Amino acid sequence: MHETLYHFHKPGDEAEANLWLRRALVTYNNADHRSEPHARIEDWLRHLPPDGVRAMCSWERFCAFAREPERRTVAGDATISVEGASYEVEPHLAGETVTVLWGLFDQALFIEHDGKRFGPFEPSRGAVPLYRYRKYQKSRAEERLDKVVRLADQLGLPRATVSGGDRPLPSLPPSTAGLAVRRVPFPEPAVETTFATGLAARRAIVEQLRRPLGALPEEDRAFIDSLLSETLDKAIIADRIRDRFHARRKEG
Structure with missing residues (x-):
């Protein structure tokens, strides 16, 4: 709901964007719950899992998750090529049909074969194809968002709608003062001290x-x-x- 407003006005910098987002989140969570006689934020705090809320992962860890699978056959010289870029993989995978995991936000390549994962592999030679790793099929939600963008070009919206104008930043309800949030670190993989091969x-x-x-x-x-x-x-x-x-x- 909040992202749609950015199509009408753009924040001046990251700090202003975060301020707009915080205002939108606090306003939404302070509103009445759809079925309970209290605010949304109070209901959320009352039903937190016993272990706490898991923190966000690092950007590097997210890049390791964001991958697009594709079935490919490894060449006889144990390489995989795509649009001029060549990746040298494990020699025993030569000639095998594998699942290639292309990175959406990086150039690293992982391979899955017989239940095992190999990598990461970096381009060994050739130019890295532009936009290759961000290419994906748009979902229905993204297609609807494109329609919103086109509609936003035809409509107008006051800047105070997203910035809040002169209104102070809303605070949390008093009923949430004694409720604490326990945070659990995101599990990061153990640092490998030896090379795989x-x-x-x-x-x-x-x-x-x-x-x-x-x-x-x-x-x-x-x-x-x-x-x-x-x-x-x-x-x-x-x-x-x-x-x-x-x-x-x-x-x-």
Whole structure:
């Protein structure tokens, strides 16, 4: 209901937009409940779950959820291409039909196969296609919203409707003063201290050295092979690579 008003007037900045939204939420929640003899906010506070209200997730975590599935067949060289961008995936997935999870708000790619998830994979070469990851089919609600936008262009609405004018910001009902809200942190995934595969470790080494592994001397490639056969711990690998290659640069 409140979002529709933004089609008539735009806030000057984020702070003003949040102020308008707060006013709309407080006004709505202070109104009478549709069936109970008290305000909406009081009914909500009385029926909170025992564990409390779960906090919002981080933007990075939300991006991990917002994904569009698509069935694709991995090429023989273990890559998946889309509009000029190529993703190198796990070698054992070559030739397999997998479920590709395209990110709606990022460029990362996940793959599901035989009940297991692999990734994230980043574009390995080629240009990233513009708007590829935000493309989706509009829902009926979005189509109705488009009609509202067209209608808003033909109508007028006073700015005080969204800004509140000179009216003070409404406060919560006195009956809610003693009711507290318990907040539960959003469960974040545990930080992985090891690479999932040797391929993921090699990609991290490439990023650390800023050069392809194929361009390294044979003894350096043998050192990396030996290191990865010994451990996949992220910290250990980063330290060993730094000690070997960065110390050599200082000597040179």
